[in-house]
Amino acid sequence: MESGGAVKKIAELVRAGAVLTSYVCPACGTVLVRLKSGEYYCARCEKPVLLAKSEEEAKVVTEVYQIKEARSAIFNRILEVSSKIEAAPIEDLPEYTRTLLLLLDAYERLARIGVKEEK
Numbered sequence: 001m002e003s004g005g006a007v008k009k010i011a012e013l014v015r016a017g018a019v020l021t022s023y024v025c026p027a028c029g030t031v032l033v034r035l036k037s038g039e040y041y042c043a044r045c046e047k048p049v050l051l052a053k054s055e056e057e058a059k060v061v062t063e064v065y066q067i068k069e070a071r072s073a074i075f076n077r078i079l080e081v082s083s084k085i086e087a088a089p090i091e092d093l094p095e096y097t098r099t100l101l102l103l104l105d106a107y108e109r110l111a112r113i114g115v116k117e118e119k
């Protein structure tokens, strides 16, 4: 059973005084428990979770995660294009440079969204 570990951990936490909530982890979708400390915790990710107070905020939290993933994907591509530019024949440079600029632009825009959401 794939989620068996998490379920067992949740059961352990509840026995130890944590409360099962109706919230789910924005990263993996596992039901969160509220610890005695008031912190929300994901048993599958094995870490505390920043909890959104409403559905709308839950969506924002999920979006922040997705934006971070998109940024790291774009960053990897930037590195890839950069390394290609080093070895590329001069006539191919305009194409690579255009690609690089588009990637950098996307990266920067995603960074701006990220900053805005974390406020």
Ligand SMILES: [Zn+2]
Pocket: 025, 026, 027, 028, 029, 030, 042, 043, 044, 045, 046
């Ligand atoms: Zn999780």
